[in-house]
Amino acid sequence: MIGLDDLPIRDDLRGLSPYGAPQLDVPVRLNTNENSHPLPAAVAEAIGKALTAELRDLNRYPDRDALALRSDLATYLGHGLTADHVWAANGSNEIQQQLLQAFGGPGRSALGFSPGYSMHPLLALGTGTRWVPARRGADFGLTADEAVAQVGEHRPDVVFLCSPNNPTGTALDPAVIRAVLDAAPGMVVLDEAYAEFARPGTVSALSVLPGHPRLVVTRTMSKAFGFAGGRLGYLAADPAVVAAVQLVRLPYHLSALTQAAARAALAHRDALLGTVSEIIEQRDRIVGELRRRGLRVADSDANFVLYEVGGDQSVAWRALLEYGVLVRDVGVPGWLRVTAGTRSETDAFLAAVDSVQRGGPVAPQPRPTKGTS
Structure with a gap:
């Protein structure tokens, strides 16, 4: 078998990796700004x-x-x-x-x-x-x-x-x-x-x-x-x-x-867009709770929140992952992005943030029930 570099690809593509967020089987996936609510x-x-x-x-x-x-x-x-x-x-x-x-x-x-x-x-x-x-x-x-x-x-x-x-x-x-x-x-x-x-x-x-x-x-x-x-x-x-x-x-x-x-x-847009208000509620909850914990948070008009972790964001990303919560390292030094999902997903994310801040032992996170708010 040959490698990618053995092919006559364009020079400006050499050394690059395909775009994509990690697709990991973890209890709480809040890294790709998906709508966590399944279709009615x-x-x-x-x-x-x-x-x-x-x-x-x-x-x-x-x-x-x-x-x-x-x-x-x-x-x-x-x-x-x-x-x-x-x-x-x-x-x-x-x-x-x-x-x-x-x-x-x-x-x-x-x-x-x-x-x-x-x-x-x-x-x-x-x-x-x-x-x-x-x-x-x-x-x-x-x-x-x-x-x-x-x-x-x-x-x-x-x-x-x-x-x-x-x-x-x-x-x-x-x-x-x-x-x-x-x-x-x-x-x-x-x-x-x-x-x-x-x-x-x-x-x-x-x-x-x-x-x-x-x-x-x-x-x-x-x-x-x-x-x-x-x-x-x-x-x-x-x-x-x-x-x-x-x-x-x-x-x-x-x-x-x-x-x-x-x-x-x-x-059926009325039924599908019915989850928007719930997502906004969780987004605003994340903003408020992270600020209450003393973290800097960017104002958000989206279904996600960018917040400062107070150190190396890659270390913070891995720490959250150990608690079963997957967020996104978007390459902004010192900051991570989290999707606003269901209420139970927000609960799990905030609990993981608290555990990371305390430096406590890693405890397994249950998978939130689909569609719960």
């Missing part, structure tokens, strides 16, 4: 019926342009959007990859503000787009002046913004978005994967879309909808952007089964 039985049944209805025609290709699904997504988003403003793919990562294929590529650059979503520079690498790492402030915030100065210095073809930001959880002021749109020479991609968890008063970039044809808002059904296994992401933008992305999409990229399952989930 009625929704699972509806999705099953929708899939069954597609089975006889699996010998045929799916609707290449997913028009019915795009129409349903536009209805969900509101803001006067139609199917012509929406595009869907296998997760928001594929959406963003397609955007870089259309607007980035060799000889072009993309800029993002760190700490930010770690897939963005990897998507740039995969599409041959030069990545420009810009910086957030010491408090993980981003002001209009800071953003404009860095965009003006580098003049990127694509700017990535995240609101709420991953991994910090912080939402952007719409003034920052507008300022970046005015300063950027190319496209501005606003990643709103966690928009449904934002605190009251947080404004979506969807409200900024009118009159800004270079703005793209990307969303996902993985988080608030609890549809991570369904792999459905989408964008909202000017119809010309949708036409541009169609130039680079693979034919029939979105299977008939994915389209049917996503449409059934959207038809």
Whole structure:
């Protein structure tokens, strides 16, 4: 057998490892920002019926342009959007990859503000787009002046913004978005994967879309909808952007089964989004309890919390793992990220934090009951 380095792969891929969080069989998994609540039985049944209805025609290709699904997504988003403003793919990562294929590529650059979503520079690498790492402030915030100065210095073809930001959880002021749109020479991609968890008063970039044809808002059904296994992401933008992305999409990229399952989930969105308030409750509980324990915590509008551990985050990560709790080391020195799950998962996480702080003996953690809050 040969090794990876024995193959004639691109030089810029040598020495790299595939993206991915650890997938470990532990009692409490709070590392990938999944929705911990399983689908309600009625929704699972509806999705099953929708899939069954597609089975006889699996010998045929799916609707290449997913028009019915795009129409349903536009209805969900509101803001006067139609199917012509929406595009869907296998997760928001594929959406963003397609955007870089259309607007980035060799000889072009993309800029993002760190700490930010770690897939963005990897998507740039995969599409041959030069990545420009810009910086957030010491408090993980981003002001209009800071953003404009860095965009003006580098003049990127694509700017990535995240609101709420991953991994910090912080939402952007719409003034920052507008300022970046005015300063950027190319496209501005606003990643709103966690928009449904934002605190009251947080404004979506969807409200900024009118009159800004270079703005793209990307969303996902993985988080608030609890549809991570369904792999459905989408964008909202000017119809010309949708036409541009169609130039680079693979034919029939979105299977008939994915389209049917996503449409059934959207038809039951009230039931699926019913867990959002419970997740927000646990997120705010985590923020409050960690601060009560004397830890620094970033304000969060997402379904996760970034908090300072007071030392080497890799050591703290392993210590929590010994108590059966898996969180995420996102590479921010001294900080860890924890997903807000069910009430019992929060109980287990906080108990593990207390045990680590005390330096007590490791005790096995029971697996929380699925769906408990």
